[in-house]
Amino acid sequence: MRRESAATPHSFKKRILFRFLAVCVALAPFVAVELVLRIWMPLPTRQSFGGVxxxxxxxxxxxxxxxxxxxxxxxxxxxxxxxxxxxxxxxxxxxxxxxxxxxxxxxxxxxxxxxxxxxxxxxxxxxxxxxxxxxxxxxxxxxxxxxxxxxxxxxxxxxxxxxxxxxxxxxxxxxxxxxxxxxxxxxxxxxxxxxxxxxxxxxxxxxxxxxxxxxxxxxxxxxxxxxxxxxxxxxxxxxxxxxxxxxxxxxxxxxxxxxxxxxxxxxxxxxxxxxxxxxxxxxxxxxETPPFKSTLPADTTPAMQSLWQRMHDPDQSPEVRLRMAEQILVTDPENAAANYLLGRAAWEQEDYENAAAYLLKARDFDVCPLRATSTxxxxxxxxxxxxxxxxxxxxxxxxxxxxxxxxxxxxxxxxxxxxxxxxxxxxxxxxxxxxxxxxxxxxxxxxxxxxxxxxxxxxxxxxxxxxxxxxxxxxxxxxxxxxxxxxxxxxxxxxxxx
The missing domain is CATH 3.40.50.1110 (SGNH hydrolase)
Incomplete structure (x- = not known):
């Protein structure tokens, strides 16, 4: 038992070395072909040769x-x-x-x-x-x-x-x-x-x-x-x-x-x-740039439609429109128009931290993204x-x-x-x-x-x-x-x- 135990580390190293050499032998033809292609047969330009x-x-x-x-x-x-x-x-x-x-x-x-x-x-x-x-x-x-x-x-x-x-x-x-x-x-x-x-x-x-x-x-x-x-x-x-x-x-x-x-x-x-x-x-x-397009989700409810219309109604007071925007974001946090309205209001009030958060979301959730997003x-x-x-x-x-x-x-x-x-x-x-x-x-x-x-x-x-x-x-x-x-x-x- 002691002899087998003493031989185990040596046998383990031999097995690892054998497997490593086997992998090298298996990969050698591919490495050789790759070197030949790179050195003596380079590809033509991309326009005349496709693939990956x-x-x-x-x-x-x-x-x-x-x-x-x-x-x-x-x-x-x-x-x-x-x-x-x-x-x-x-x-x-x-x-x-x-x-x-x-x-x-x-x-x-x-x-x-x-x-x-x-x-x-x-x-x-x-x-x-x-x-x-x-x-x-x-x-x-x-x-x-x-x-x-x-x-x-x-x-x-x-x-x-x-x-x-x-x-x-x-x-x-x-x-x-x-x-x-x-x-x-x-x-x-x-x-x-x-x-x-x-x-x-x-x-x-x-x-x-x-x-x-x-x-x-x-x-x-x-x-x-x-x-x-x-x-x-x-x-x-x-x-x-x-x-x-x-x-x-x-x-x-x-x-x-x-x-x-x-x-x-x-x-x-x-x-x-x-x-x-x-x-x-x-x-x-x-x-200064509002979202180019903002919509409600396809499965929106009549209550959400009402909030949406009131938020966009110029006859409503700014306070009411902001309150409508906040309510919309509870259900639809990715609404670009609501985020922009709240962001501009925060910007004008010099609440720049909240303004940045809202305005970035307004850009990132724009349904017509003509500006690179944060991601x-x-x-x-x-x-x-x-x-x-x-x-x-x-x-x-x-x-x-x-x-x-x-x-x-x-x-x-x-x-x-x-x-x-x-x-x-x-x-x-x-x-x-x-x-x-x-x-x-x-x-x-x-x-x-x-x-x-x-x-x-x-x-x-x-x-x-x-x-x-x-x-x-x-x-x-x-x-x-x-x-x-x-x-x-x-x-x-x-x-x-x-």
């Missing part, structure tokens, strides 16, 4: 590259056929030896709406960088597409990573609910497995296997993933589009999970390409915080940058021209200045000490903005009303059901 690297939830195969060669082939440019969604932008075909190239991806905020790219933060960032580092040939390329959501930007990110970028800046989150799409089977996918799609994309072998087994017929593929048209088809671009938005918690959660999956895939792309990434938390106004803001932060330690990734928390003195949870409403678009002065200028600080601290960019102070950079930006003629600013102000009407559902949506 494609979005697993929507079919994006109809999307086309954003850039094309210029007529003289000296530059890559956004083609004129994309002018309904993008402003002109280009960069040199041959990158200068002293060149630095930054791509900025996003929606209409990146494009500078209601103005244009001339006064958007990517252009102002380029001025700051050129002022501070004049010996470098800077190209800050504006890839802001009107109404472009993260899943469309993911395709652009895959494309621009082929153009020798020195960094990517991504500002997205407000457009995720604009296009009508379904998520067949997505509810059954556990969150860890959904995140695993992005991890699986790192394997060359898995991507090739996915290409082999993926449906070749468009109709068959459309049965498992929503077909996304070549360009944005926003519901609010159609008369009465606001009516299409209804309370649907399952769909809302799927959109948010899709947003998270996409951001993680963009971050993984940049990690694999060894390109620095700067993610921006999108900011929005919640004080989506946190997702951006989490993607940066949970990134691999060897990844060069930074966070620009714009809501914190725009925070009011009254509450860190509420952006200063004066910094916005509407629900999401920042003012040029104080908005875009502030984002550009903070991006400069973030980018200038990234080691791989190889930037030495700045040759201009903060005051010099600010003066350069102000001089540039002051040189733009008044007609430009006047056209931008004229577009503001158009944007407001669009957000109300255009001609068919008067906002009466809010």
């Amino acid at each position: 690297d494609d979005d697993p939830l929507v079919d994006l195969h109809q999307l086309r590259p954003l850039f094309e060669p210029s007529p003289d082939r000296t530059e890559m440019q956004i083609g004129p056929q994309r002018s309904n969604f993008f402003q002109p932008a280009s960069f040199q075909q041959t990158k200068p030896e002293n060149g630095r190239r930054i791509f900025v991806l996003g929606g209409s905020t990146v494009q500078g709406r209601p103005y244009a790219t001339e006064t958007a933060f990517p252009k102002l960032l380029e001025i700051e960088l050129s002022t501070a580092f004049p010996d470098i040939d800077w190209e800050v390329v504006n890839c802001g597409g009107v109404s472009y959501a993260s899943y469309r930007l993911d395709v652009i990110a895959a494309e621009v990573l082929r153009y020798a970028p020195d960094g990517l800046v991504v500002y997205t989150g407000h457009n995720e609910f604009l296009e009508d799409r379904t998520y067949a089977g997505f509810h059954a996918i556990p969150r860890p497995l959904a995140r695993g799609y992005a991890f699986a994309a790192r394997s060359e072998l898995v991507r090739r296997l996915a290409w082999i087994v993926r449906p070749s017929d468009d109709q068959e593929r459309a049965g498992t993933a929503a077909l996304i048209p070549e360009e944005v088809d926003a519901r609010l671009d159609h008369a009465g589009g606001l009516q299409d938005y209804q309370r649907n918690l399952d769909h809302h959660r799927s959109v948010v999970r899709h947003f998270e999956l996409t951001l993680r895939r963009i971050a993984d792309r940049c990690h694999r390409a060894n390109v620095p990434l700067l993610l921006c938390v999108p900011a929005s106004d919640i004080v 989506m803001e946190q997702i951006v932060r989490n993607v940066v915080r949970e990134a691999p330690k060897d990844q060069v990734i930074r966070l620009l928390d714009v809501p914190q940058l725009f925070a009011s003195e009254a509450s860190n949870d509420v952006c200063q409403p004066a910094l916005f021209v509407d629900h999401v678009h920042p003012q040029i002065h104080g908005g875009h200028t502030r984002i550009a200045a903070e991006l400069f600080t973030q980018l200038s601290s990234i080691g791989p960019l190889g930037l030495t000490s700045s040759k201009a102070s903060s005051e010099d950079r600010t003066a350069a930006v102000n001089a540039y903005l002051g040189g733009i003629n008044e007609a430009y600013y006047h056209r931008g102000k004229q577009r503001i009303e158009g944007l407001r009407m669009w957000a109300k559902g255009r001609a068919g949506g008067d906002g009466s059901d809010r």
